[in-house]
Amino acid sequence: MKVVVKLYAMLEKYLPPGAADNQAATEIAPGDSVGRVLAGFGLPPEMCHLVLVNGVFVPPSERMTRTLKEGNHLAVWPPVAGG
């Protein structure tokens, strides 16, 4: 099944070549967790500060158990802030 993975700021470089608009449609196996998908991109867990599935925060304690569904948008940022 497919999900959309969005990687921003310093994480952009972990997207596959040719990815545009900071995102890549990604084929995953049913039952894959957020953590497993992120590991597949080679993302260091400590760089995954803000992890959102369809815009809703997934706390670190749930990332290895939270599974994704078809069409989910998984968006990730390193520690960032603004104002």
Next chain:
Amino acid sequence: MAWTGKILRVDLAKGTCKDEPLRMDWAKQYLGQRGLGTKYLAEEIDPKVDPLAPGNKLIMATGPLTGTNASTAGRYSVITKGALTGAIACSNSGGFFGNEMKNAGYDMIIFEGRAPKPVYLYLNNGDAKLVDAAGFWGKSVWDTEEGIKAKHQDPLIRVASIGVAGEKGVLFACIVNDMHRAAGRSGVGAVMGSKNLKAVALRGTLGVKVRDAKAFMAAVAKGKQALAANAVTGQGLPKYGTQVLMNVINEVGALPTRNHRDSQFEGANKISAEAMAAKRPDGKSNLVTNAACFACTIACGRVSQIDRTHYTVAERPKYQVASGGLEYEAAWALGAATGVGDLDALTFANFVCNEQGIDPISFGATLGAAMELYEMGAITSKDTGGIELKFGDPKALTEMTELTGRGEGFGAILGLGSKRMCEKYGKPELSMAVKGQEFPAYDARGIQGMGLTYATSNRGACHLRSYTVSSEILGVPVKTDPLVTEGKAALVKAFQDATAAVDSAGICVFTTFAWTLDDIAPQIDGACEGNWTTAKLLEVGERVWNLERQFNMRAGFTAKDDMLPARLLKDAAKTGPAKGLVNQLGKMLPEYYQLRGWTPDGVPSNETLKRLAL
């Protein structure tokens, strides 16, 4: 001690500049900058005064840390009764001007009355005089700053000035220092213009003393290490700036779009930090470099350059150079609020906001409201001088920015701000504002705490009075759920009090992504007499907040003004995590009043006033 102990009082009507001692008893209670400036203003003006009348005063105030080598210690604030709001106004700016004021020998400059003709203040190491500004009246901020430096043959002078917008009474005109840093909100530039005060030009090399140099340097070094080690202040902010929030806030469904009709913008990524850093077809990127204000070790500022073939600058070399921006708030207001997804058009509009001294937040939000009025036919092209005010049209944005910056044509109407403009066209409900000041870049349906933040902000809608986004979205210091109201009253109060203390110290609130008051108190204590502890800073913050509230109540504001527009309370968000939600202000406000020690009508109780020595 880090206070100079001296105030410069400038009587613009009489043309006099006089020194007077700082009220040290007040400094011990209000610390400096925002707190101390507000105390002086509250003591010296009638809160019911017309903000643009000579009876209003305009105070430029530094904090005790301003001009020291504490990180970010270059801040100053402008305190006055706001032209846009009629409420207490306190606009904070970085750059280098605040440091120069302190080093010129003053904690604070108080401007009173109105000059019979345009003047500027020239202050050189304690020697102050008013100078004829006839040659600068009608000039932009950029031309004024360059002109004053040339006139005095001193390129190291630091200048804060108004552009044409401030002269013409654009109600969200700001005061711009160092070309592109601004005391931006509430129309402090319009107040300056009403006083016929074009600019303040400073030169200061006197130095700033601290109470205990050894203790101060140890605390400052520790603080800088913490900023460098923190991933946000050490890496995220310098590399991507505040603009990194564009995609974050859009993803969480809280990016107000097209006058808050929507809460997600399809063009967000095109106007984001990532877009600024991306290579264009010409091989360059919009972002040229980052930049730091005085003494800052974060350096979040952006410096950008427009593609020279872009329609805004192709025939206008003046705007082809690198200049300040875009920061997140400006990019949101000029972009998502108007539906414009053209990064270079936004960058140009931001340059013009700096050049002529207008607040891009209130301007962009007001233009968004005008675009909605245009769409429904309440405004026509007859009103706009033939310009079609369509959502998403970059030329409508850039033309209106230039007109508003000069206070000309329909720009003069936009310059009234959204509240007065929407009332004029019979649709007051379309003004997305609190106390007359437009919302910044966070939709209160998707970030519930920000609804309470906006409703209770003493200077009208503002994110910088209690930036609960930090907790609700970014997880600093702890992550809270943005979609619920539980705990938000306490969160807002805690942020409001802590921020009021930081704003009174002379440092930047962005340090608080890494620092708590526990990191700040030793720096203040090393610099100042008074045994400054975290508890004492929190007490100062709460005192300042209540003093501002008292000022507003005396100006005529009541609990009825702690209110959000119906759109946020009745029209649910259409997309994103907050889909189906409105802001539930009514659930948070009574608890907030209670936590504040205020009556159910939002009035500080006698016990609270006594506790805070007010």
